[in-house]
Amino acid sequence: MSQWGWVTLAYIVTFGSLGVYAWSIAYRLRTTRRRLRELE
Amino acid sequence: MTDRTSTWPWVVIAGAAALSFTLAMVSPADAVQGNLVRIMYVHVPAAWLAYFAFFVTLVGSVGYLATRSLRWDRVAASSAEIGVFFTGLAIVLGMIWGKPTWGVWWTWDARLTLTAIMFFVYLGYLALRRTTTDPHIRAKRAAVLGIIGVVQIPLVHFSVTWWRTLHQPPSLIRPDGPQIQDSLMLLALVVGVIAFTAIYAALMVKRVELQAVEEQLTAAELSVDRPVAGEAVTAPDLALGGEA
Numbered sequence: 082m083s084q085w086g087w088v089t090l091a092y093i094v095t096f097g098s099l100g101v102y103a104w105s106i107a108y109r110l111r112t113t114r115r116r117l118r119e120l121e
Numbered sequence: 122m123t124d125r126t127s128t129w130p131w132v133v134i135a136g137a138a139a140l141s142f143t144l145a146m147v148s149p150a151d152a153v154q155g156n157l158v159r160i161m162y163v164h165v166p167a168a169w170l171a172y173f174a175f176f177v178t179l180v181g182s183v184g185y186l187a188t189r190s191l192r193w194d195r196v197a198a199s200s201a202e203i204g205v206f207f208t209g210l211a212i213v214l215g216m217i218w219g220k221p222t223w224g225v226w227w228t229w230d231a232r233l234t235l236t237a238i239m240f241f242v243y244l245g246y247l248a249l250r251r252t253t254t255d256p257h258i259r260a261k262r263a264a265v266l267g268i269i270g271v272v273q274i275p276l277v278h279f280s281v282t283w284w285r286t287l288h289q290p291p292s293l294i295r296p297d298g299p300q301i302q303d304s305l306m307l308l309a310l311v312v313g314v315i316a317f318t319a320i321y322a323a324l325m326v327k328r329v330e331l332q333a334v335e336e337q338l339t340a341a342e343l344s345v346d347r348p349v350a351g352e353a354v355t356a357p358d359l360a361l362g363g364e365a
Contacts, residue, residue, distance in 0.1 A: 084156040084221065091160040091217045092145075095167070095210065096138055102206050103134055103324065110331045113338050120341045 130323035137316035137323075141166070148309040160218040162309050165292075166317035167211035171236075172274050174204025174321065175243065182267030185260050191336065194260035197267050199328035201246050203321060208240045223287065231280040232288035239273040246270060254339055 082090075141162065151158035181197025184190070215233070216226045227233065246266050253259050281290045292301060292310075301307040 082221070087217055087221050088156055088159045091163060091214055092142065094213055094217065095163045096142070098206075098210060099134070099138065099320070103131065103327075106324065106327045106331055107131075110327065110334060113331065113334045117334065117338045117341060120338070120345060 127326075130326045133323040134320050137319040141313045141316040144309040144312050148305045149303060151306070154222070157218060157221060158306070160214060161292075162313045163317075164211060164214040164218060165310060166313045167207045167214060168236075169314050170317055170321050171204055171208040171211055171239070172278065173318065174200045174207060175239070175271055175274060177325075178204065178243075178246075178267045179271040182264035185264045186268075189257070191256055191260060194256070194263065195329050195332040195336075196325075197260075197263065198247075198250060199325055199332050201243055201263075201267065203324050203328060205240065205243045205247065207317075207321070208236065208243065212236060212240060228287055230287045231284040232277065232286050235273065235277045235280050239270075239277055242266075242270050242273065254343070256336055256339075 145159050145162035148159070148162070150156045177200040178197045181193045181195075181200060184193030185197065187193075212233075215236075219228075220226050246263060249266055250259055250263050252262070278291070280286060281288050301310065
């Protein structure tokens with residue numbers, strides 16, 4: 082793989098995983114709030 | 122109930138990521154490493170946040186033990202989870218850089234090995250937090266590990282100077298100052314570190330909020346009267362004398 086290929090892979094991993102992690106926090110926040118509302 | 126749905130942390134994350142990416146792409150290639158140096162502009166900030174996040178976990182742990190306030194515990198727990206994410210990211214990015222540079226994905230070098238141990242210790246911290254639902258018992262147990270675990274930060278950072286390692290010595294945080302000659306390369310690295318720190322702060326805002334809501338949910342679930350039997354089993358109607 083060329084140097085630019087490794088660089089592209091690194092940036093996909095960085096910002097891809099960051100996006101997934103940020104989304105997971107937002108998802109957990111939304112679903113936890115919903116369950117809390119259902120209990121109240 | 123906590124119901125803040127501010128969107129600014131997501132805007133900060135997107136903006137900081139875009140800034141870091143742009144500077145990393147416009148900076149020049151390195152004389153020795155070529156374009157692979159661009160991986161450093163995300164690897165170094167991720168490694169910095171691993172240190173910083175676990176230091177904040179230490180602060181939160183000490184804060185909890187001193188005040189017994191769960192606010193401190195939320196900070197410690199949230200920072201530990203984000204720290205595990207960035208430690209894992211730093212390890213993976215190091216592997217992606219190592220394969221074309223060293224010829225191997227992994228080697229049992231002091232820096233790499235100690236970073237992997239730190240990653241697993243803080244995974245253990247997160248696992249420890251799931252052993253009880255009592256918030257204060259959980260906070261106390263986690264605080265002890267959060268304080269002990271921070272010893273690893275200087276071990277990881279100075280491993281490249283204390284032992285003979287394949288990993289290169291620090292290029293930014295060192296006694297004789299940064300060892301990067303090109304101003305645009307130095308700018309890309311410094312702005313990358315600042316942008317990633319802003320991303321960490323934005324993630325912390327949301328993660329602490331999540332921790333508070335999860336605690337409210339656990340407390341609400343424990344206070345609800347649950348039927349001893351399943352919902353399919355109905356109590357006998359005593360008004361009818363037990364007859365159908």
